[in-house]
Amino acid sequence: MGDYLSGLWTVFETYNVLDAFWVNIQLTFWAGLFALALGTVLAIMRISPIASLRFVGTAYVNIIRNTPLTIIMTFMILALVFQLALELSSDLTTSFFRFAIVGLAIYHASFVCEAIRSGVNTVPLGQAEAARAIGLPFLDSARLVILPQAFRGAIAPLGSVLIALMKNSTVAAAASVTTETSSVMKVAIEFNPNYLLEIFGVFAIGWLILVIPVGLLTTWLSERLAVKR
Amino acid sequence: MDTVTTDDAPTSPRDLGDALVELKGVNKHFGALHVLQNIELTVHQGEVVVVIGPSGSGKSTLCRAINRLETIDDGEITVDGTPLPEEGRALAHLRADVGMVFQSFNLFAHKTVLDNVTLGPRKVRRVPKAQAESEAMALLERVGVDSQAHKMPAQLSGGQQQRVAIARALAMRPKVMLFDEPTSALDPEMVNEVLDVMVSLAREGMTMIVVTHEMGFARKAADRVVFMADGQIVEEAEPDEFFTNPQSTRARDFLSKILSH
Ligand SMILES: Nc1ncnc2c1ncn2[C@@H]1O[C@H](COP(=O)(O)OP(=O)(O)O)[C@@H](O)[C@H]1O
Ligand SMILES: [Mg+2]
Numbered sequence: 001m002g003d004y005l006s007g008l009w010t011v012f013e014t015y016n017v018l019d020a021f022w023v024n025i026q027l028t029f030w031a032g033l034f035a036l037a038l039g040t041v042l043a044i045m046r047i048s049p050i051a052s053l054r055f056v057g058t059a060y061v062n063i064i065r066n067t068p069l070t071i072i073m074t075f076m077i078l079a080l081v082f083q084l085a086l087e088l089s090s091d092l093t094t095s096f097f098r099f100a101i102v103g104l105a106i107y108h109a110s111f112v113c114e115a116i117r118s119g120v121n122t123v124p125l126g127q128a129e130a131a132r133a134i135g136l137p138f139l140d141s142a143r144l145v146i147l148p149q150a151f152r153g154a155i156a157p158l159g160s161v162l163i164a165l166m167k168n169s170t171v172a173a174a175a176s177v178t179t180e181t182s183s184v185m186k187v188a189i190e191f192n193p194n195y196l197l198e199i200f201g202v203f204a205i206g207w208l209i210l211v212i213p214v215g216l217l218t219t220w221l222s223e224r225l226a227v228k229r
Numbered sequence: 230m231d232t233v234t235t236d237d238a239p240t241s242p243r244d245l246g247d248a249l250v251e252l253k254g255v256n257k258h259f260g261a262l263h264v265l266q267n268i269e270l271t272v273h274q275g276e277v278v279v280v281i282g283p284s285g286s287g288k289s290t291l292c293r294a295i296n297r298l299e300t301i302d303d304g305e306i307t308v309d310g311t312p313l314p315e316e317g318r319a320l321a322h323l324r325a326d327v328g329m330v331f332q333s334f335n336l337f338a339h340k341t342v343l344d345n346v347t348l349g350p351r352k353v354r355r356v357p358k359a360q361a362e363s364e365a366m367a368l369l370e371r372v373g374v375d376s377q378a379h380k381m382p383a384q385l386s387g388g389q390q391q392r393v394a395i396a397r398a399l400a401m402r403p404k405v406m407l408f409d410e411p412t413s414a415l416d417p418e419m420v421n422e423v424l425d426v427m428v429s430l431a432r433e434g435m436t437m438i439v440v441t442h443e444m445g446f447a448r449k450a451a452d453r454v455v456f457m458a459d460g461q462i463v464e465e466a467e468p469d470e471f472f473t474n475p476q477s478t479r480a481r482d483f484l485s486k487i488l489s490h
Contacts, residue, residue, distance in 0.1 A: 126335035127335060133331075137318060
């Protein structure tokens with residue numbers, strides 16, 4: 001029993017689980033921020049009165065949403081880093097890390113866009129008409145009247161996108177960002193197969209601890225911030 | 230045709246200014262439905278025109294066409310001599326000069342009453358915040374809801390919300406105000422508080438186009454009643470003349486229906 005525990009302890013001394021999770025959290029944070037910005041721009045394009053912008057927004061969402069994330073991530077690394085020799089930092093590890101963020105952001109922006117559009121659908125048409133009637137041009141109506149209400153109506157679906165992004169951040173392994181949970185867990189299990197269930201259990205619980213509060217928080221927020229009509 | 234033209238006879242007892250809103254040969258279709266048919270209408274500076282007619286006759290569409298919330302197929306609409314711009318900034322500028330009050334109030338649900346009224350002046354007219362707020366408070370006082378300034382729209386009664394909506398439109402200092410059935414969504418006991426505000430606006434010389442079935446308002450405040458049916462202007466007359474002696478059979482039918490209860 002003592003051997004078992006000290007052996008398990010050694011495993012987690014060798015492989016720093018917290019550091020691994022920290023990488024996922026950082027990936028999620030930055031990719032989430034960029035995805036939110038890009039997704040908002042896409043949503044504005046999709047509700048704009050200009051047909052060409054609507055077309056571009058729709059095309060982006062339909063293409064990106066239907067491409068597997070691993071393919072986008074692999075493309076970021078193989079095509080951009082190795083073929084085109086693009087770099088986002090002189091340090092290769094940092095460069096990989098940043099490309100992983102870009103790939104995650106590009107992919108999840110399409111889901112953010114659709115979440116915001118579902119929020120726009122909760123805003124009655126009369127709100128936009130009233131905004132136009134006082135002389136607000138499209139961008140001001142969107143920024144000041146429609147989006148603030150749409151975001152409140154989109155908190156729950158945005159929460160789902162965030163949870164998907166957290167979990168998908170493990171696909172960064174495809175972009176050679178190694179110090180994150182999926183790669184660490186794989187290596188840990190490979191070298192300590194006798195602790196397979198325990199190692200798996202620790203990572204699974206770690207993910208639950210990360211994901212469950214996000215779900216609870218967004219449910220709570222979406223009720224609290226709901227626009228009263 | 231039992232249309233009565235009033236083109237050459239000035240129908241109003243008041244002195245009217247220049248033409249402010251002009252519709253010439255305006256047509257609009259919704260698919261196969263010819264919802265506005267050859268509409269000719271001139272509203273003068275300071276004039277109050279009540280538009281009346283059966284449901285589905287095109288009154289809302291007419292109202293919405295005047296600030297281009299609906300596009301038209303052909304014809305011309307001018308406001309203060311300027312034809313309605315197609316889109317973009319120029320259209321936004323024109324809309325700022327045309328106040329609109331909706332049946333369903335449409336107050337910005339995420340903003341306080343005060344912010345509802347200051348949003349247009351601040352973002353469209355670039356009025357500084359403090360000035361916009363003091364002007365907004367004066368307007369809210371005028372429509373009798375200044376004590377509600379810091380509440381959210383959903384906390385107000387329908388009548389209060391509609392008075393805020395009127396204040397919001399007035400804050401832009403519009404040249405003309407459009408009202409599309411402003412009291413139809415209200416509980417009966419709140420109708421008068423809104424009509425009173427509208428009557429006082431009319432007395433102060435505001436140019437108004439009002440879609441309503443409130444005959445009391447029409448008699449008290451209107452210079453002219455325009456009767457619409459099936460997308461056409463069928464009859465125009467002074468209120469007393471129209472209500473006591475309608476010329477067209479359709480207007481007679483319609484009035485008998487709204488008077489019979
Ligand atoms: N956006 C629309 N699309 C199609 N038909 C419409 C639309 N808006 C109104 N209509 C139709 O046009 C007609 C006139 O509508 P409206 O102007 O709202 O009449 P009113 O205000 O006099 O009741 C109605 O038959 C209505 O169903
Ligand atoms: Mg109507």
